[in-house]
Amino acid sequence: MTSQSTVLITGASTGIGAIYAQRFARRGHDLVLVARDTTRLEALAASLREETGVAVDILPADLTLPSDLAAVEARLREDAKIEILINNAGAALSGQFIDQSTDDVARLVTLNTTALVRLASAIAPRLAQAGTGAIVNIGSVVGLAPEFGMSVYGATKAFVLFLSQGLSLELTPKGVFVQAVLPAGTRTEIWQRAGIDINTLADLMSVDELVDAALVGFDRRELVTIPPLHDAAHWEALNGARLGLISDLRQAQVAERYQVAP
Numbered sequence: 001m002t003s004q005s006t007v008l009i010t011g012a013s014t015g016i017g018a019i020y021a022q023r024f025a026r027r028g029h030d031l032v033l034v035a036r037d038t039t040r041l042e043a044l045a046a047s048l049r050e051e052t053g054v055a056v057d058i059l060p061a062d063l064t065l066p067s068d069l070a071a072v073e074a075r076l077r078e079d080a081k082i083e084i085l086i087n088n089a090g091a092a093l094s095g096q097f098i099d100q101s102t103d104d105v106a107r108l109v110t111l112n113t114t115a116l117v118r119l120a121s122a123i124a125p126r127l128a129q130a131g132t133g134a135i136v137n138i139g140s141v142v143g144l145a146p147e148f149g150m151s152v153y154g155a156t157k158a159f160v161l162f163l164s165q166g167l168s169l170e171l172t173p174k175g176v177f178v179q180a181v182l183p184a185g186t187r188t189e190i191w192q193r194a195g196i197d198i199n200t201l202a203d204l205m206s207v208d209e210l211v212d213a214a215l216v217g218f219d220r221r222e223l224v225t226i227p228p229l230h231d232a233a234h235w236e237a238l239n240g241a242r243l244g245l246i247s248d249l250r251q252a253q254v255a256e257r258y259q260v261a262p
Ligand SMILES: NC(=O)c1ccc[n+]([C@@H]2O[C@H](COP(=O)([O-])OP(=O)(O)OC[C@H]3O[C@@H](n4cnc5c(N)ncnc54)[C@H](OP(=O)(O)O)[C@@H]3O)[C@@H](O)[C@H]2O)c1
Pocket: 010, 011, 012, 013, 014, 015, 016, 017, 034, 035, 036, 037, 038, 040, 061, 062, 063, 064, 088, 089, 090, 091, 092, 111, 138, 139, 140, 141, 182, 183, 184, 185, 186, 187, 188, 189, 190, 191, 193
C-alpha cells in the first residue's frame, strides 16, 4: 500500500463512512465515495478536495440493487489504483423478528452481507495478485451478543466477523490485510433510520473517536478491532475458547453423551 493508493468507501455520505473519508483524505489518499445520496456525496467530495487537495470521485449506488452493486464491483475489479476497500455501508432494523417484515429482513441481509461480500470478492483477487492492499469490514459488537435482541442485524454482523477472520487467514499470507471493526453504539443517523429515538439510548461513542480508534487498529494491522472493549483480555479469552473448541471436534467419533446403547 502506498500513500497514493485510492480508498473506496461504501456508506460514505454520512456517519462512520464520512469520517473514514475525511481521515483517509487527510492522510493523502484519493477517494471513491459510494452511497445513494448524490447531493451529500457531492458536498463531502467538494469539501474534502478543497481541504486536502486529494482527488475524490463519487459513485452513487444503492447497494441493494444488483445493477448498482455490479457497477461498484466493476470499479473495484478494474481500477488498479484502489488498494483499500472500506466495506461500511449498513443499516439496522428495530423491533422483534416476528414484527419485522420479511422484505425488510431480506433487504437488511442484502445490504449488510450480500453487498459486503460481493465487494470483497470483487477486489480480493486483484489485491492478492498485487500482494498488497486492505479490506476493512465494519461489523458490530451486536454480532457477538444475541442477548442484545437484534437478531437479524446481529446475525449479519456475525457474518461480517466470520468472513473477515476467514479472509484474513487466506489473504494475509498473500500480503492483503483484512480488518473487522466492531463498534458499539455510535452517534450516527443509523438509529433514526431504524426508527429508534437516539435520546432514549445510554451514552453513545462519538463517530470521530470510533473511526480514529479503528484507524489505530488499522495501522497496527489488527484483525479484529473493538474500540469499546476496554479489557482486550476478554476478546483473547473468547478466541482462545473458540480455538480450544475446534481442537476438541473429532469428526469420526460421536461424543459420548450422544452414543446410543447397542
Ligand atoms: N452507529 C452505530 O451505533 C453502529 C454500531 C455498530 C456498527 N455500525 C455499523 O457501521 C456502519 C455505518 O453505520 P453508521 O452508523 O455510520 O450509519 P449511518 O449514519 O446510517 O450511515 C449509513 C451509510 O450507509 C449508506 N447506505 C445505507 N443504505 C444504503 C444502500 N442501500 N446502498 C448504499 N449505501 C447505503 C448511507 O448512505 P445513503 O443513505 O446516502 O445511501 C450512509 O452513508 C454500518 O455497517 C453499521 O451497521 C454502526
